[in-house]
Amino acid sequence: MKFPDINLNTLKNEGTESVTIKERRNFLKMGLAITGVYAGGKILSLSSTFGVAYASGSDFVEKYPYNPHYSMVIRQSLCIDCEKCVDACNKTNHVPEYGYRTRILTRKYQDQLDKKVEFIPVLCNHCNDAPCVRACPTRATYKDPVTGIVRMESKKCIGCKTCMLACPYDARYFSAERHAIDKCDFCWEERLSKGETQTGCSSACPTGARTFGNLTDPENIVFKLVHQLEESVWVLRPEDGTKPNIFYMKGNMVSVDNILKGQKFTYTDPAKKS
Amino acid sequence: MIGSMVNISKKWGFHGVDALKKSSPGYLMLMGSFALLALAGVAVGLHGMITGYHNVYGVSREVSWGILISAYVFCVVTSTGLCIISSIGHVFGGEAFMPIAKRAVFMSIIFMLGGFCIIFFDIENPFRMAIYNVFSPNLSSNMWWMGTLYGAYLVFMVIEYYFLLEQNHSLSRLMGFFGLVVGIAAHSNLGAVFGMLHGRPFWYGPYLPIYFIFSAAMSGGCAIMFVTTLAWKINPEIMNQRMERAMKAICQVTIFLISTIIFFTIWKIVTGMVSHDKSIVIMSMVTGDYAINFWCFEVFLGMVLPLYLLIRSRGNNFNMIMWATGLMMIGIFFMRYDIVVPGQMVSVYHSMGVEEAIELIKYTPSFHEIMAALFGLSVICFAYFAGEKMLNGHQLEKHEIVPEGGYICPGCGAIHFMEEGETEEEAMKRHHKIW
Numbered sequence: 001m002k003f004p005d006i007n008l009n010t011l012k013n014e015g016t017e018s019v020t021i022k023e024r025r026n027f028l029k030m031g032l033a034i035t036g037v038y039a040g041g042k043i044l045s046l047s048s049t050f051g052v053a054y055a056s057g058s059d060f061v062e063k064y065p066y067n068p069h070y071s072m073v074i075r076q077s078l079c080i081d082c083e084k085c086v087d088a089c090n091k092t093n094h095v096p097e098y099g100y101r102t103r104i105l106t107r108k109y110q111d112q113l114d115k116k117v118e119f120i121p122v123l124c125n126h127c128n129d130a131p132c133v134r135a136c137p138t139r140a141t142y143k144d145p146v147t148g149i150v151r152m153e154s155k156k157c158i159g160c161k162t163c164m165l166a167c168p169y170d171a172r173y174f175s176a177e178r179h180a181i182d183k184c185d186f187c188w189e190e191r192l193s194k195g196e197t198q199t200g201c202s203s204a205c206p207t208g209a210r211t212f213g214n215l216t217d218p219e220n221i222v223f224k225l226v227h228q229l230e231e232s233v234w235v236l237r238p239e240d241g242t243k244p245n246i247f248y249m250k251g252n253m254v255s256v257d258n259i260l261k262g263q264k265f266t267y268t269d270p271a272k273k274s
Numbered sequence: 275m276i277g278s279m280v281n282i283s284k285k286w287g288f289h290g291v292d293a294l295k296k297s298s299p300g301y302l303m304l305m306g307s308f309a310l311l312a313l314a315g316v317a318v319g320l321h322g323m324i325t326g327y328h329n330v331y332g333v334s335r336e337v338s339w340g341i342l343i344s345a346y347v348f349c350v351v352t353s354t355g356l357c358i359i360s361s362i363g364h365v366f367g368g369e370a371f372m373p374i375a376k377r378a379v380f381m382s383i384i385f386m387l388g389g390f391c392i393i394f395f396d397i398e399n400p401f402r403m404a405i406y407n408v409f410s411p412n413l414s415s416n417m418w419w420m421g422t423l424y425g426a427y428l429v430f431m432v433i434e435y436y437f438l439l440e441q442n443h444s445l446s447r448l449m450g451f452f453g454l455v456v457g458i459a460a461h462s463n464l465g466a467v468f469g470m471l472h473g474r475p476f477w478y479g480p481y482l483p484i485y486f487i488f489s490a491a492m493s494g495g496c497a498i499m500f501v502t503t504l505a506w507k508i509n510p511e512i513m514n515q516r517m518e519r520a521m522k523a524i525c526q527v528t529i530f531l532i533s534t535i536i537f538f539t540i541w542k543i544v545t546g547m548v549s550h551d552k553s554i555v556i557m558s559m560v561t562g563d564y565a566i567n568f569w570c571f572e573v574f575l576g577m578v579l580p581l582y583l584l585i586r587s588r589g590n591n592f593n594m595i596m597w598a599t600g601l602m603m604i605g606i607f608f609m610r611y612d613i614v615v616p617g618q619m620v621s622v623y624h625s626m627g628v629e630e631a632i633e634l635i636k637y638t639p640s641f642h643e644i645m646a647a648l649f650g651l652s653v654i655c656f657a658y659f660a661g662e663k664m665l666n667g668h669q670l671e672k673h674e675i676v677p678e679g680g681y682i683c684p685g686c687g688a689i690h691f692m693e694e695g696e697t698e699e700e701a702m703k704r705h706h707k708i709w
């Protein structure tokens with residue numbers, strides 16, 4: 001993943017004075033117009049009081065290409081690597097032991113004071129511009145026109161494995177049982193199509209690191225988490241231009257709680273001594 | 275029925291099974307061993323298909339294209355190359371290249387079929403391919419175009435070969451032209467199959483489609499010299515003055531093409547060094563796991579040694595040419611492998627610095643994969659040896675490419691034209707008279 005190498009802990013606050021209204025607008029627009037929000041990995045402090053900043057953007061909501069536009073926000077700091085999500089996924093979707101649809105990556109740090117390790121859950125990003133869909137010769141993998149879920153029509157898969165190499169997130173494997181590629185479908189087959197609202201992994205996660213929902217619904221948790229400015233939101237490998245629908249954020253408890261409760265809180269500029 | 279077959283075989287210079295019966299026991303044993311190897315390859319391949327490739331193949335989720343795709347690429351590159359080199363003669367009228375046409379087109383078809391044999395054991399559901407490539411095409415997929423264009427290419431080459439046998443030169447030329455256009459499209463598209471995977475920096479970009487075309491021409495020159503000099507060992511009669519001239523011309527072209535590929539390779543290495551993602555792969559080729567592949571096979575056997583030997587041979591030392599190009603074929607195989615496999619060794623999560631993706635991903639071909647690749651390669655060898663005998667060494671009939679009123683000069687190998695009332699001998703004297 002390439003995003004500017006900024007250590008969030010030592011980042012000096014630039015203050016709010018230097019940010020013009022236009023920049024703020026653009027930022028909001030970027031966040032709301034289309035998925036694939038890439039907040040640049042830095043915290044933009046745009047206003048001194050904060051809380052429901054996203055509300056002004058409701059004009060742009062209808063621009064999401066799908067409805068419901070399923071999406072997942074991963075609050076990275078909450079993941080404790082219990083792998084309950086992986087187990088739930090394997091069980092729900094009958095994943096054979098040689099394969100996986102989702103996994104947890106580990107990043108170790110040497111010289112950070114607060115953390116020595118970070119866990120990063122990864123799965124299919126259900127890219128809006130999916131390289132796998134472009135690469136597949138027989139349209140065996142396709143973008144669902146309603147939900148935006150990247151799904152498989154197994155009977156068409158010839159097993160050429162081009163999609164496995166095309167996917168920049170290593171989200172696919174060949175399943176001998178299905179005689180086709182298998183991949184995350186946001187549990188469409190096993191859960192969502194049967195009326196459930198959560199995926200196997202998100203409902204199994206004990207810490208709420210994985211939050212799943214509909215990005216077009218302003219009341220939905222994923223909407224709220226993506227449309228805020230307090231915490232930076234990013235996607236993996238933005239340089240590939242795949243427009244992913246899996247968003248990542250640190251998910252610091254306090255600020256996220258504030259966001260979810262719609263609470264206003266006061267911003268204090270550490271540079272100014274009160 | 276039988277009668278008409280005899281007629282056709284006479285017309286086509288087809289010596290049929292009789293020629294095989296007359297071959298030496300050693301020759302038959304050689305053919306037999308390739309047949310056995312091919313059968314063993316099929317058996318092992320089918321075993322893999324039944325037990326499930328994931329149990330017996332070395333490819334994995336991360337390295338999903340292994341030695342089979344490399345061998346497939348090797349075959350189709352050679353096939354396209356044979357088409358490109360032979361078209362200089364019989365499509366564009368380069369007279370010196372004409373004598374190789376029949377053998378080149380024949381081998382081009384055989385290499386393509388060999389490639390299809392190999393990919394049959396790589397694709398998990400080859401039978402679905404026939405159905406859904408037609409009924410559910412994805413026009414933005416390079417893989418779809420690859421299947422379609424190579425299919426069309428094969429059809430054109432077969433028709434062209436038919437017209438070559440029929441000695442219908444205007445139609446064989448037309449088909450040769452179509453075959454060349456489709457072949458180049460197919461082949462550069464094969465480069466794009468790799469070059470358009472933007473999550474794979476080692477492949478991504480316009481380099482591979484362009485490289486593939488030049489590299490194909492080089493392989494084609496190498497392959498045609500190898501099969502011709504080998505045919506000369508089998509049957510010295512095939513080497514006449516025109517063929518010698520053809521070999522000399524191809525030798526020169528191949529020397530030029532090897533130099534081009536050396537140039538390509540140097541710049542691939544140099545530019546790759548400055549990009550972080552690519553340099554991991556480049557360094558593993560220069561000093562790491564793939565160093566033997568790269569230096570010994572790709573560079574030494576595939577480029578440096580043949581370049582030296584071909585220059586030394588002056589295009590007329592056929593023994594030397596045979597060794598140079600034979601070893602070069604092995605080098606070229608590794609060249610293909612060095613594109614396909616190392617391109618996958620860096621995990622897509624490597625740049626995130628996660629523990630799981632720090633190590634480079636390893637791949638070792640398994641027994642099943644090697645045998646399945648050998649299946650296709652043995653089919654090619656078998657067909658080659660059978661073809662040399664049964665098709666009478668692909669020999670040209672005199673009138674086959676010589677325009678009316680012309681003849682091949684036994685002295686210089688060029689085409690001379692007779693004036694009215696002249697005999698061939700008189701014409702030759704006229705052409706070569708010394709004042």
Ligand code: SF4
Pocket residue numbers: 123124125126127130131132133150166167168169170171172183242
């Ligand atoms: S993450 Fe991979 S499998 Fe999922 S949509 Fe994107 S390219 Fe396709």
Ligand code: SF4
Pocket residue numbers: 135136137138139140141156157158159160161162163164180181
């Ligand atoms: S392996 Fe299947 S899904 Fe993937 S590109 Fe090939 S045909 Fe399409």
